[in-house]
Amino acid sequence: xxxxxxxxxxxxxxxxxxxxxxxxxxxxxxxxxxxxxxxxxxxxxxxxxxxxxxxxxxxxxxxxxxxxxxxxxxxxxxxxxxxxxxxxxxxxxxxxxxxxxxxxxxxxxxxxxxxxxxxxxxxxxxxxxxx
Amino acid sequence: xxxxxxxxxxxxxxxxxxxxxxxxxxxxxxxxxxxxxxxxxxxxxxxxxxxxxxxxxxxxxxxxxxxxxxxxxxxxxxxxxxxxxxxxxxxxxxxxxxxxxxxxxxxxxxxxxxxxxxxxxxxxxxxxxxxxxxxxxxxxxxxxxxxxxxxxxxxxxxxxxxxxxxxxxxxxxxxxxxxxxxxxxxxxxxxxxxxxxxxxxxxxxxxxxxxxxxxxxxxxxxxxxxxxxxxxxxxxxxxxxxxxxxxxxxxxxxxxxxxxxxxxxxxxxxxxxxxxxxxxxxxxxxxxxxxxxxxxxx
Ligand SMILES: Nc1ncnc2c1ncn2[C@@H]1O[C@H](COP(=O)(O)OP(=O)(O)O)[C@@H](O)[C@H]1O
Ligand SMILES: [Mg+2]
Ligand SMILES: [Zn+2]
Ligand SMILES: [Zn+2]
Numbered sequence: 001x002x003x004x005x006x007x008x009x010x011x012x013x014x015x016x017x018x019x020x021x022x023x024x025x026x027x028x029x030x031x032x033x034x035x036x037x038x039x040x041x042x043x044x045x046x047x048x049x050x051x052x053x054x055x056x057x058x059x060x061x062x063x064x065x066x067x068x069x070x071x072x073x074x075x076x077x078x079x080x081x082x083x084x085x086x087x088x089x090x091x092x093x094x095x096x097x098x099x100x101x102x103x104x105x106x107x108x109x110x111x112x113x114x115x116x117x118x119x120x121x122x123x124x125x126x127x128x129x130x131x
Numbered sequence: 132x133x134x135x136x137x138x139x140x141x142x143x144x145x146x147x148x149x150x151x152x153x154x155x156x157x158x159x160x161x162x163x164x165x166x167x168x169x170x171x172x173x174x175x176x177x178x179x180x181x182x183x184x185x186x187x188x189x190x191x192x193x194x195x196x197x198x199x200x201x202x203x204x205x206x207x208x209x210x211x212x213x214x215x216x217x218x219x220x221x222x223x224x225x226x227x228x229x230x231x232x233x234x235x236x237x238x239x240x241x242x243x244x245x246x247x248x249x250x251x252x253x254x255x256x257x258x259x260x261x262x263x264x265x266x267x268x269x270x271x272x273x274x275x276x277x278x279x280x281x282x283x284x285x286x287x288x289x290x291x292x293x294x295x296x297x298x299x300x301x302x303x304x305x306x307x308x309x310x311x312x313x314x315x316x317x318x319x320x321x322x323x324x325x326x327x328x329x330x331x332x333x334x335x336x337x338x339x340x341x342x343x344x345x346x347x348x349x350x351x352x353x354x355x356x357x358x359x360x361x362x363x364x365x366x367x368x369x370x371x372x373x374x375x376x377x378x379x380x381x382x383x384x385x386x387x388x389x390x391x392x393x394x395x396x397x398x399x400x401x402x403x404x405x406x407x408x409x410x411x412x413x414x415x416x417x418x419x420x421x422x423x424x425x426x427x428x429x
Contacts, residue, residue, distance in 0.1 A: 002138050009133055014143025030142070040185045046264045053254075053268035055158040055276065065153070067226045067280040071244065071273045076253040083222040116222055120327045128428030 002041060005032035014038070017113030024048055028058060072115050080109040082117040089119060141221035157279040160226075161309050164198070164286040166422050168342060169303055172316045173326030175206075175295035178347035179316045181392055182382070182411075183292040184212040186314075188397035191234035195287035198229060202303060203294040204270050205252050210242040214395025219243055221354060226282040233397055239281050241273075245321035275306050290314075297330035304339035311422075312342030314379065315362060319349050320363040331373050341376050342421075349381035352406060359406070360381060380414035383407050 003012040012030035015038070019026060026048050028041040043051065051058055055070040072078055082090070093101050108125035109117050141147060161167065170186075172179040180203070187197045201209035210216045213232035220243045221228040229237040241252055254269050257261070283289065291310075293299045300313045313334060317327040329345065334341050350359040362384055385407040391398035399408045 002135060002142050005168070006132065011133070011138040012142075017144070022257070028142075046261055048270055049256045049258070050265040050296055051258075053265045053272055054146075055272040056146045056151070058144045058146075060144050061149055067219075067222060068244075068276050070331065071276050074243060074255045074269070075241075076255050077246065077250050078244050079219060081220055081222050081227070081244070084228060087221055 001041075003030045003041075005035060005037055007037070008032055008034045010034050014059060026051060026058060075079050080106055080114070080115055080117050083119070086117050086122055089122060145206045153275060153279050156182045157275070157307075158282060158309070160279065160281065161307070164283060164289045166287065167289045167291065167307065168308050168418075169202075169291040169293050169300050169307075169310055170316060171293045171300040171330065172295050173297050173330045174177055174323055177295075177318045177323060178382070179295065180208050180212060180292050181388060181398075182314070182316045182345055183290050184209060184392070185361055185388075185397055185399045185408075185411045186415060186418070187236050187288070187290050188234055188399045189412050190288050190419070191236055192400060192412070193415055193419065195419070196235070196285060196356060198237040198239070198283045198286045198289045200281070200291045201238065202274055202277075202291050204250060204273060206294065207240045207242040208294055209238055210240045211395060212392045213238060213397070216242055216395070217247060223282050226240065228279045228282050234400065237283060237286070239277055271302070271306060274303065281293050297326065297333050300330070300334050301337040301339045304334075304337070310340070312340040314342050314418075315344045315376075316347055317344060318363065319346050319381075328373060331376055342418075343377045343379035344373070345379050346381040348384045351384040379417050380410050382410045382414075 004010070005012050010032055015029040015031050017026060017028040025046040026041070026043045028043075029038060030041070031038045052070075052074065059063050068073075070080075072081065090098060090102060090105075105117055105122055105125040108128060109115075109121050112121070112124075114121050169185045170179055170231050170401050172301070180201075183199060187199050191197045199209050199213075201207045203209075210218075210230070210232075213236060215230050215232045216239055218230045220230060220239065227239070229239045230243050232238050253259075254266070256265070291303065291307075293303055304310055315327055315330060317323050331341050348362055350361050352358070383406055385398075385402075385405060387405070388398050388407060391401055400409050402408050403412070
């Protein structure tokens with residue numbers, strides 16, 4: 001999608017793109033470099049979802065993409081994933097308590113809205129559990 | 132007045148750059164995988180996942196390093212068939228590490244991201260009505276991420292278990308143009324055969340290579356006399372009429388296959404002395420031989 005300033009017959013430049021607080025719409029602002037005229041593109045929920053589904057960041061990417069970022073962010077009920085390092089640490093816990101510890105740490109991660117279990121998340125969860 | 136093509140670049144999001152970046156990641160990972168085959172079927176329930184899992188096991192038994200990507204996003208069952216449903220993917224350096232199942236087979240599946248039980252795949256969305264407007268894009272995006280972000284390491288074979296449907300393989304081929312071809316699974320009934328021929332023509336029309344056909348549930352062994360009996364009427368008039376697409380093998384019906392699938396044990400290794408297991412092993416040999424003839428493998 002491109003925007004054209006009809007008065008100047010000039011391609012407009014993207015100024016900024018942002019999700020609205022409800023997350024069901026995108027606001028993308030363009031401006032004409034010649035006459036400074038500005039327009040905003042406002043997407044409906046389906047258009048927003050389509051853009052999200054394509055896994056591209058409108059307005060450009062600012063941070064490097066994380067592994068399975070889109071899947072993990074949009075999959076409902078996705079379990080938090082453990083980093084290999086955190087998993088190695090869990091393996092040092094005696095086997096008979098390991099499932100309980102795993103559940104507790106994952107619950108803590110979910111409550112905190114973390115999509116990953118790192119060593120830091122483990123430390124936090126353990127201090128919370130009084131371990 | 133200027134039109135779309137008169138303006139260079141895109142609106143400023145560099146969407147093409149973002150897509151190119153993801154494709155570069157995929158190519159780097161896939162360069163370590165010698166052969167990639169998609170397993171497809173025209174219809175569901177013909178044994179596509181069973182064939183995927185047991186072909187992987189047969190190739191692994193022959194000393195190959197094998198991975199399976201379960202691309203059946205909404206009906207994943209590879210993890211169950213390999214007995215690894217209780218495991219999860221791990222976050223490693225710059226990607227996700229697949230789960231390692233029996234015979235060292237590496238598995239990636241939607242099932243390995245979800246908690247246990249029968250939790251369905253639901254995508255968070257501002258509205259769940261009119262899902263058809265974006266669901267295809269979401270599923271293709273998920274497969275694209277699996278292809279770009281999985282740390283398979285070096286593999287001799289990657290098998291991709293596609294959802295049922297003739298259109299699935301050409302669609303997947305867009306996501307993985309390096310795919311070496313499709314293995315089409317069918318059952319020897321007239322209706323299934325018609326769908327298979329359609330699927331093959333569709334794939335070939337869309338420039339997606341078809342490697343060969345596997346006929347599953349091709350007869351069963353009589354318990355009294357041990358002879359192979361036909362399971363479907365009209366059995367025997369086979370797919371061979373499709374030029375350039377060989378039949379790789381015929382796997383008979385065997386109730387132990389169903390049991391092994393449910394128990395998460397590869398049938399080929401658990402019952403290696405049965406006609407069905409022999410048939411699967413022979414398909415693996417044939418695949419290996421044809422790949423060796425292509426050369427350039429690892
Ligand atoms: N040759 C066979 N003999 C006995 N059972 C089989 C055979 N092939 C497949 N099955 C069983 O049929 C069912 C459907 O197979 P599945 O691989 O899940 O089909 P698909 O992936 O094509 O939908 C499974 O329970 C499987 O164990
Ligand atoms: Mg299946
Ligand atoms: Zn202007
Ligand atoms: Zn105005």
